Amino acid sequence: MNEAETHLYQREGAYIPRVAAVHDLCGYGKCSLGVAIPVLSAAGCDVCPVPTGLFSSHTAFPGWYMHDTTEILADYLNAWKGIGVEIDAVYSGFLGAPEQVDRIRDLYAMYPNALRVVDPVMADHGKVYPTYTPELCSAMAELACGADILTPNLTEAAIILGEPIGEDWGGTDISDEEAHRLVDALVAKGAKHVVLKGIQREGESCIRNFVGGKDCEAFEAHNEYLPYMLHGTGDLYASCLMAAVMAGRSLQEAVAFAGDFVHDAMLVSAEQPDFKDRGVSFEPLLGKVCELL
Numbered sequence: 001m002n003e004a005e006t007h008l009y010q011r012e013g014a015y016i017p018r019v020a021a022v023h024d025l026c027g028y029g030k031c032s033l034g035v036a037i038p039v040l041s042a043a044g045c046d047v048c049p050v051p052t053g054l055f056s057s058h059t060a061f062p063g064w065y066m067h068d069t070t071e072i073l074a075d076y077l078n079a080w081k082g083i084g085v086e087i088d089a090v091y092s093g094f095l096g097a098p099e100q101v102d103r104i105r106d107l108y109a110m111y112p113n114a115l116r117v118v119d120p121v122m123a124d125h126g127k128v129y130p131t132y133t134p135e136l137c138s139a140m141a142e143l144a145c146g147a148d149i150l151t152p153n154l155t156e157a158a159i160i161l162g163e164p165i166g167e168d169w170g171g172t173d174i175s176d177e178e179a180h181r182l183v184d185a186l187v188a189k190g191a192k193h194v195v196l197k198g199i200q201r202e203g204e205s206c207i208r209n210f211v212g213g214k215d216c217e218a219f220e221a222h223n224e225y226l227p228y229m230l231h232g233t234g235d236l237y238a239s240c241l242m243a244a245v246m247a248g249r250s251l252q253e254a255v256a257f258a259g260d261f262v263h264d265a266m267l268v269s270a271e272q273p274d275f276k277d278r279g280v281s282f283e284p285l286l287g288k289v290c291e292l293l
């Protein structure tokens, strides 16, 4: 083991860790729980879903239907308390309402030793997602500051830090110094480790992910940039990162694994019909996740 690498979860023998996955469920368009459940299961985790909403499809399709589950979540989690469910990690992503952040805090209180992984899904390329109100963005920003591992893209990092987005957003072409500044600023706000996603420099044909944080050697991994975008790749990235961490890999290894896996899944996706709409396809690659163990 490289001393400079950061391990946040020690996998013990045959033990199957249990992960509470707090994400939405999408009927069509692979993303969120549809990604987290298979990926983490392939990494030998027992995934316990906490659905934040039920969607007919991801929100890039016109005419999606959403059922907000906020009302049921307190009873849902209380019932877990009643039967003594044990949880080793809380992994949250897409949320439906600011009150859902309170339910995630309830989970933190119920499982104070669980690893806290926050994918602060809110926005991309300078734009906030259509279901995210300003109240939900500020609640998500607060949650982000309590994460053991925080995985923002650059727009989400700006929102959490209260820096401008929209017309004034700086884009994905950021220097190493700027990546360090953003990570340091997020750590100063309370996040322990930060994986900054999707750095793309002008004139380069690669996409970079950068990790840094508390007692963590800064590390950057890069992959070939593919000239299309798919929905669900952010969820797939965070789920693969989490899968590798829960398999006992270092954060640095996890950052590299997740970038490689998403790249390969994007190639698999491009061979499918309607590939730009269907969400990311990765099913034939799940064996690579099993190999983490």
Ligand SMILES: Nc1ncnc2c1ncn2[C@@H]1O[C@H](COP(=O)(O)OP(=O)(O)O)[C@@H](O)[C@H]1O
Residues within 6 Å of the ligand: 123, 124, 152, 153, 197, 198, 199, 207, 208, 209, 223, 224, 225, 226, 227, 228, 229, 230, 232, 233, 234, 235, 237, 258, 259, 262, 263, 266
């Ligand atoms: N076009 C692409 N080519 C190669 N890798 C990509 C591409 N788009 C996304 N990825 C990989 O997936 C990660 C997550 O990206 P993205 O889906 O844009 O996240 P988010 O939805 O959170 O903004 C990136 O940091 C990168 O590793």
Ligand SMILES: Cc1ncc(COP(=O)(O)O)c(C=O)c1O
Residues within 6 Å of the ligand: 024, 026, 031, 032, 055, 057, 058, 059, 060, 094, 121, 230, 231, 232, 233, 234, 235, 236
């Ligand atoms: C309902 C829903 N969940 C999750 C996501 C997150 O997708 P991504 O992984 O591309 O950030 C989206 C984005 O379209 C969505 O519409």
